[in-house]
Amino acid sequence: MTYKTIPIKTEYIIPGEGYSKIIKGIIEVCENNDYIIISETPISTAENNLVDESQYIPGILAYILTELWGRYIWGYILGPLLKYKKRTINNLRKMPPEARVHKQFILEKYGLKHALQPTAEAGVDLSNVPGQYVSLLPENPMKSAHKIQKNIKEICGKDVHIIIIDTDATYEIHEKLFTTIPLSLNSIKNNTGIIGYFLKIFSKKVGPTILASTIKCNIYKLIELGTIAEKCQKENNENFFETIYNMQNVFDTDYNQITNDMLKTVTHIPAVLIRFE
Secondary structure, three states, X not given: OOEEEEEEEEOOOOOOOOOHHXXXXXXXXXXXXXXXXXXXXXXXXHOOOEEEHHHOOOOHHHHHHHHHHHHHHHHHHHHHHOOOOHHHHHHHHOOOOHHHHHXXXXXXXXXXXXXXXXXXXXXXXXXXXXXOEEEOOOOOHHHXXXXXXXXXXXXXXXXXXXXXXXXXXXXXXOOEXXXXXXXXXXXXXXXXXXXXXXXXXXXXXXXXXXXXXXXXXXXXXXXXXXXXXXXXXXXXXXXXXXXXXXXXXXXXXXXXXXXXXXXXOOOEEEEEEEEEO
């Protein structure tokens, strides 16, 4: 069966303004039975599920986890030993002072299990948000997915399937799926933190993590749809902010100096439509 993908391009979603921009982009192109795959950060931004990390003061443990554990042990020993990407190793070695503040927030919000991860702690996203704000996972992604689906039906009469994904990966070991982040569909063991971070070394990467889906189907199909959507986003967005370092390069400034006005100057792809033909 063949399929086509349509990137849903929007202006920057202002924190707390709701789903209107996402929904407007979807109803302009959707048909019945389309699959709409939405990234978690636009959902959380629309719902204002953000935290200003500048309000946190790093303690001794945050310093140890950032400087000794993250920068040196992972940046110079474990990262190279485990054949991490050069980009990841360089980012670990060059972490800015704000990384200590970020680690303090992770400690207070999610605990040591997630703070021990050198990267991607608890699915908290530092990219695509202004200043020292970070985007948390949606509080109730299934509720968000059904609300968007209902609004689309009410506005244009189309029945579509909404799937919310996180780029933090799902892995498979001994036919069991798991992810390090705190949320996922029940088919995926979640909240594994540093344990999952080490387990993934010996596991197969399956694809993005599925947070919610309005259609019940095989989890591997949902992950495949998420993978297709991620590929479409990257191929159709010249300013794909996968990390805060991508944002810094595009705007030529420190990430904590990036503003809403700067983010408004680039096109965003919060969602991808997949249609089987």
